[in-house]
Structure formats: C-alpha cells, structure tokens
Amino acid sequence: MNTTIRGKAFVLGDNIDTDQIIPAKFLAYNPSDASERKYFGMYAMDGVPAGQSGLPFGDRRFVRPNEFKSDYAIVIGGKNFGCGSSREHAPLAIAEAGATCVVAEFYARIFFRNSINGGYLVPFETTDRLCEEIKTGDELEIDVKTSTLKNLTQKKSYTLKPLGDVTPIIDAGGVFEYAKQSGMMAR
Amino acid sequence: MSGMTITEKIMAKHAGRTRVNPGDNIWVDVDVLMTHDVCGPGTIGIFHKEFGRNAKVWNKEKVVIIPDHYIFTADEKCHRNIQILRDFVREQGLPYYYDPEFVKGSGMPSPYRDPSKTSYKGVCHKTLPEEGHVRPGEILLGTDSHTCTAGAFGQFATGVGNTDAAFTLGTGKTWLKVPPTMKFTFHGKIPAYLTAKDLILAVIGDISVSGATYKTMYFAGEGIGSLTLEDRMTLTNMAIEAGGKNGVCDVDEKTLQYVRARSRVKNWDVLTDDPDAKYCHESEYDLAALEPLVAKPHSPDNKDTAHNCRDVKLDQAYIGSCTGGKITDMIFAANILKGNKVQIPTYVVPGSTEVHQDMKRLNLRGAEKGPNEKSIEDILLDAGCNVGASGCSACLGGPPDTFGRLNKSEVCISTTNRNFPGRMGSMTSAVYLASPLTVAASALRGKITDPREYVSSSIETGTAGVL
Ligand code: SF4
Numbered sequence: 001m002n003t004t005i006r007g008k009a010f011v012l013g014d015n016i017d018t019d020q021i022i023p024a025k026f027l028a029y030n031p032s033d034a035s036e037r038k039y040f041g042m043y044a045m046d047g048v049p050a051g052q053s054g055l056p057f058g059d060r061r062f063v064r065p066n067e068f069k070s071d072y073a074i075v076i077g078g079k080n081f082g083c084g085s086s087r088e089h090a091p092l093a094i095a096e097a098g099a100t101c102v103v104a105e106f107y108a109r110i111f112f113r114n115s116i117n118g119g120y121l122v123p124f125e126t127t128d129r130l131c132e133e134i135k136t137g138d139e140l141e142i143d144v145k146t147s148t149l150k151n152l153t154q155k156k157s158y159t160l161k162p163l164g165d166v167t168p169i170i171d172a173g174g175v176f177e178y179a180k181q182s183g184m185m186a187r
Numbered sequence: 188m189s190g191m192t193i194t195e196k197i198m199a200k201h202a203g204r205t206r207v208n209p210g211d212n213i214w215v216d217v218d219v220l221m222t223h224d225v226c227g228p229g230t231i232g233i234f235h236k237e238f239g240r241n242a243k244v245w246n247k248e249k250v251v252i253i254p255d256h257y258i259f260t261a262d263e264k265c266h267r268n269i270q271i272l273r274d275f276v277r278e279q280g281l282p283y284y285y286d287p288e289f290v291k292g293s294g295m296p297s298p299y300r301d302p303s304k305t306s307y308k309g310v311c312h313k314t315l316p317e318e319g320h321v322r323p324g325e326i327l328l329g330t331d332s333h334t335c336t337a338g339a340f341g342q343f344a345t346g347v348g349n350t351d352a353a354f355t356l357g358t359g360k361t362w363l364k365v366p367p368t369m370k371f372t373f374h375g376k377i378p379a380y381l382t383a384k385d386l387i388l389a390v391i392g393d394i395s396v397s398g399a400t401y402k403t404m405y406f407a408g409e410g411i412g413s414l415t416l417e418d419r420m421t422l423t424n425m426a427i428e429a430g431g432k433n434g435v436c437d438v439d440e441k442t443l444q445y446v447r448a449r450s451r452v453k454n455w456d457v458l459t460d461d462p463d464a465k466y467c468h469e470s471e472y473d474l475a476a477l478e479p480l481v482a483k484p485h486s487p488d489n490k491d492t493a494h495n496c497r498d499v500k501l502d503q504a505y506i507g508s509c510t511g512g513k514i515t516d517m518i519f520a521a522n523i524l525k526g527n528k529v530q531i532p533t534y535v536v537p538g539s540t541e542v543h544q545d546m547k548r549l550n551l552r553g554a555e556k557g558p559n560e561k562s563i564e565d566i567l568l569d570a571g572c573n574v575g576a577s578g579c580s581a582c583l584g585g586p587p588d589t590f591g592r593l594n595k596s597e598v599c600i601s602t603t604n605r606n607f608p609g610r611m612g613s614m615t616s617a618v619y620l621a622s623p624l625t626v627a628a629s630a631l632r633g634k635i636t637d638p639r640e641y642v643s644s645s646i647e648t649g650t651a652g653v654l
Pocket of ligand 1: 310312507
C-alpha cells in the first residue's frame with residue numbers, strides 16, 4: 001500500500017448511499033469482465049442529486065461525461081457514507097475511477113467492509129466535519145502511517161482516526177492477500 | 188461476567204468459543220451462503236480468480252443461488268448474468284438454484300403462466316425461508332443488504348459484498364466483528380390498523396438511518412410475539428435501514444411451526460438472551476400508542492404520521508418487495524381494496540411465485556378459497572390493480588422497461604424499504620414508504636390516507652405464508 005496518498009478532493013455530504021454512488025441501472029455490467037468493469041468508473045457517483053455533487057459548489061461531476069477516470073483522488077464524505085445496498089460495485093466504482101481513499105465521519109458497515117476486503121479503498125474516519133471545511137478541488141496529502149491529512153490548498157492539517165484492527169487487511173491489499181499471508185489459504 | 192445475547196451466542200458457537208464480547212474480531216463457520224443475479228457474476232469471477240478455474244465450493248449443500256433482481260427486462264446483460272449463474276450451477280453441481288427457466292435468448296421474457304409450475308421463485312429473502320434454507324441459531328450470509336431479514340427466525344443473517352462471498356464460497360468462513368445489541372421492546376398486541384412496517388418506521392425515525400450502525404437490533408416483547416412470522420420479517424428486513432448489522436427476534440411456537448414444516452436440515456439451536464445480557468441501548472414501545480406512519484422522501488428515517496400527510500397527492504402506489512410483497516401484505520391490502528376502485532395506477536408485485544400462487548389460492552382471511560369465493564388476486568384485479576410477476580421489479584428501479592418503475596417526476600407510495608433519491612427509477616421521483624394498509628388506503632383516494640378510515644376489525648391471515 002502507498003504510504004502517501006496525494007491528489008484533489010471531491011466533497012460530498014451526509015448519508016451518501018450506494019444507489020447514489022452507482023445507480024442500480026448500471027449493475028448489469030459484470031465487474032469480473034475487464035471490458036465491462038471500466039464502466040463502473042464512468043458512472044461512479046452518477047446518482048448524486050444535483051446541487052450536492054462536489055461541495056460546496058454542487059455542480060461538479062466526479063467523472064466527466066464519457067470518460068473513465070476521475071480528476072479526483074480522494075473522496076470526502078460526511079456521516080454514514082455508503083449506506084444502503086450491499087453492492088460491492090460501490091467502492092469498486094470509486095476505485096475504478098481512480099480514487100484510492102475516502103475520508104468520512106463514519107461508514108455504513110458493509111461499504112466499509114467491502115472497501116477493505118476487496119482492497120479497493122482506504123476508508124479513513126475523521127472526528128472533524130471535513131465535508132464543510134475542504135472544498136472540491138483542494139489539493140490534499142494523506143500520510144497513511146500517521147493518519148494525518150494535509151490540505152495543501154488551505155494550508156491546514158488534521159489528524160484522522162487510526163485505521164485500527166483492519167490495518168493488516170488493508171496493508172495486505174484485501175482479505176484474500178491477508179488470508180494467504182497469514183497461512184489461512186494456500187498461495 | 189455478564190450474560191450473552193442471542194447474536195453473541197450464535198457467533199461464539201460458530202467460532203468454536205464459549206463466549207465472545209462486542210468488539211471481538213472472530214472467524215466463524217458459515218451455514219448458508221446466498222447470492223443472486225446482480226452480485227453472483229462478480230462473486231463467481233472473484234472465486235475463480237482467487238481459488239482457480241477448477242476450484243470447488245466448500246459445500247454444495249450450503250450454497251443457494253436465487254436470481255430475482257433483473258428478470259423481466261429485455262436488457263441483454265441481465266440475461267447474460269443469469270447465464271453466468273446457470274453455468275456456475277452446472278459446473279459446481281449445486282442443488283439449490285431457482286432458475287427463471289423462461290429467460291431464454293433475447294427480448295423481454297414472457298413470465299411464467301402458472302406460478303406453481305416454474306423453477307423460478309422471486310425475491311431471495313422471501314425464497315430462502317420458503318425453501319427451507321433458514322433455521323434458528325445458524326449463520327446466513329448473502330450478497331444483499333436485506334439478508335438481515337432471516338433474523339426473524341432467530342438466526343444471525345447479514346449482507347456481504349462479492350469479495351467476502353467469494354472468500355466464503357471457497358473456505359466456508361468469514362471474519363466478523365461481534366456487534367453490541369440494541370434492544371427494542373414492544374408491549375401490547377398489534378392493533379388492526381398497524382403492521383410491522385409501522386413499528387420499524389417508528390424505530391428508524393427515532394434512531395435515524397445510522398442509529399444502529401455496526402449493531403444488532405433485537406426486537407423483543409409480547410408485541411413481537413403477536414406478529415405473524417412474515418410481519419416479523421418486515422421488522423428484521425429493515426434493520427439495515429438503520430445501519431444495523433443484523434436484526435433478530437426470539438424463537439417461539441410460530442417460528443418452530445414454520446421451520447419444522449420447511450427446513451431442509453432437521454436440527455437447529457434455539458438460543459435466547461440471558462437475563463443479564465448487556466445492551467448498548469434499550470427502548471420500549473406501546474403498540475396501542477403507535478399510529479400509522481410514513482417515511483417521507485428521501486430517507487427511511489424521515490418519519491411522519493399518515494394523517495399529517497393527508498394532503499400529499501400521489502401518482503402511483505406500489506405493493507411489493509422483500510419488505511411488503513409477502514402473502515400477508517397482500518391480504519392486508521386486499522382487505523382494504525375489496526369492493527373499491529383505486530384512483531391511481533397501483534402496481535402489485537408478489538415477493539415470490541409461492542406468494543403469487545397463494546394470491547390465487549387463498550381468500551381474504553388467508554384460508555383456502557371456496558369455489559364461489561374471490562381470491563386475493565381477483566380482489567386486487569377487481570379494484571383496478573396491475574399485478575405483475577414475482578421478483579424485485581421496481582423496488583430498486585432497474586432497467587427502464589421494469590414493471591412499475593418511476594420513469595418521471597412521479598410521487599409514489601410504496602411498501603418497499605428505501606426511498607433514497609432515484610431508488611425506484613427517475614432521479615426526480617419521490618417515494619413515501621408505508622405499510623400495505625396505508626398504501627392500499629392511499630391508492631383508493633389518490634392521496635396519503637390513514638388506514639384507520641378503512642380498517643374497523645382485525646384482519647385474519649390464518650396460516651397464510653406459513654403452511
Ligand atoms: S425486493 Fe428490493 S430490497 Fe428486496 S432484495 Fe429485491 S431489490 Fe433488494
């Protein structure tokens with residue numbers, strides 16, 4: 001895993017559900033098929049309502065129309081990020097668009113688990129209300145080892161919550177790698 | 188040392204321990220793993236990639252595959268996904284697969300003619316107990332967030348993603364963090380104008396859509412005992428709408444009657460909370476004091492009374508899904524609709540082909556209908572409802588040709604479980620969640636309606652949905 005994550009922030013509010021992250025109409029694509037998997041990147045965050053996408057502006061798209069990759073590397077959310085459906089397509093879509101990290105106040109359980117077990121995203125938690133401080137487009141730098149986030153644009157620094165119990169799985173790159181490294185599964 | 192809850196006991200047993208405490212990370216043996224047509228292809232892809240092209244699932248008897256989400260659509264990828272499931276079932280020799288055998292080649296499949304003559308079932312969470320895959324004391328994982336429904340049978344059931352499911356397919360195991368338990372006690376007996384939907388909307392409205400995040404929701408008290416098993420499923424089904432990891436109810440004679448009649452395995456464990464079990468939250472409800480509720484757009488915790496919303500004009504009503512498409516939900520709706528006409532388009536989607544069969548077989552009291560009696564389906568059709576084929580249908584929007592989907596800025600009242608922006612289709616539509624009684628009453632006026640205007644005496648459901 002990279003110990004430093006750097007890039008532009010894409011900011012969302014509270015209760016971003018997985019239907020917003022990847023609407024149901026795109027679930028017919030098979031994520032295990034490489035030629036279809038990239039479409040999850042194209043449609044990542046397609047269901048975020050107008051006015052709430054890319055705060056504080058509200059009119060920024062996470063991925064530009066007809067493109068597969070996002071300009072943003074880090075997603076900032078509020079409370080209960082990733083609630084609703086258990087679709088693993090949600091963290092997968094964010095990762096497929098090129099982002100590697102989400103920072104939210106807390107997560108819905110299944111989204112958090114999927115992010116880690118699938119090795120898609122590093123899901124940091126924060127006690128600060130970052131979704132009201134960071135602006136979409138701000139340049140951020142996260143030091144994963146020390147759990148610190150620097151906003152290079154606003155010249156501010158924050159301490160995130162340590163990743164805790166799940167660090168070994170994140171470090172391994174997902175539950176399969178973890179199981180292989182720890183001898184639970186043959187290599 | 189304090190006592191343990193049902194959930195802690197189930198987890199300890201499956202981890203080979205005598206006790207676990209909330210917060211412990213443990214590896215457990217899984218009893219049943221379920222997947223469907225939306226998450227199955229991804230799960231199968233990861234399984235092949237990680238365990239090898241010739242790998243076998245850990246136990247054929249413990250894997251259940253139930254296509255239900257995108258069945259009645261002309262979308263070719265949806266048909267392809269069903270084919271991936273079929274190929275996997277053949278490759279692995281899986282005995283528990285419920286094929287929509289009428290989905291062949293291209294174009295919109297024509298639904299089953301007779302719901303009693305198809306291998307297809309419908310919504311996975313309704314199918315699992317019907318087909319005998321649900322038992323007290325077990326651990327069920329499913330690649331669907333509403334897998335928590337099966338907690339109504341006194342088991343631990345929760346939703347997982349594709350990677351987790353693929354891991355379990357190959358190893359029979361998963362890691363779980365032991366959740367703390369929140370206890371919700373219901374006093375009294377369910378009144379005629381309420382269903383479990385009102386109870387769970389009350390709870391979610393009180394604790395919010397994240398109030399039970401990472402936690403178990405335990406529904407206790409004689410009020411829960413007064414509910415049918417199907418209605419208890421409505422409660423545990425929506426535990427996820429409060430962020431819950433699982434929902435659970437005590438096992439009683441009603442549970443045992445159901446499981447004895449259906450389970451494919453003959454032994455199970457009935458576990459109970461110790462008197463000194465620890466809870467991280469306790470609250471109590473008096474059923475006689477609750478009113479018919481709705482969750483207003485766009486969140487399941489946006490609670491209000493049906494009465495307060497009586498001026499809200501509606502474009503559509505929808506009765507269906509794992510939450511509100513069971514036979515008892517149909518009986519509730521039919522009792523209000525009988526002899527009346529709906530004023531707005533009203534879509535009815537049976538949760539399973541068994542529900543559909545029962546809609547044709549049973550009368551308004553949930554008993555076998557006599558030769559001159561109307562069936563539940565007759566009553567709904569006479570009232571002007573459109574009755575579709577079983578499955579998830581418009582509950583999650585789906586492809587644009589989905590039955591009952593909201594394709595424009597429509598306002599809908601629905602027995603489903605989620606009213607997030609765009610959940611039932613168009614991003615500009617708006618959904619009110621309510622009980623089947625409230626939805627049926629509202630369909631008759633074209634405005635949100637308190638069902639007390641129509642319900643005078645209690646609605647019998649007999650053994651509908653059980654035997
Ligand atoms: S009926 Fe709706 S909530 Fe239930 S499994 Fe299907 S899509 Fe999900």
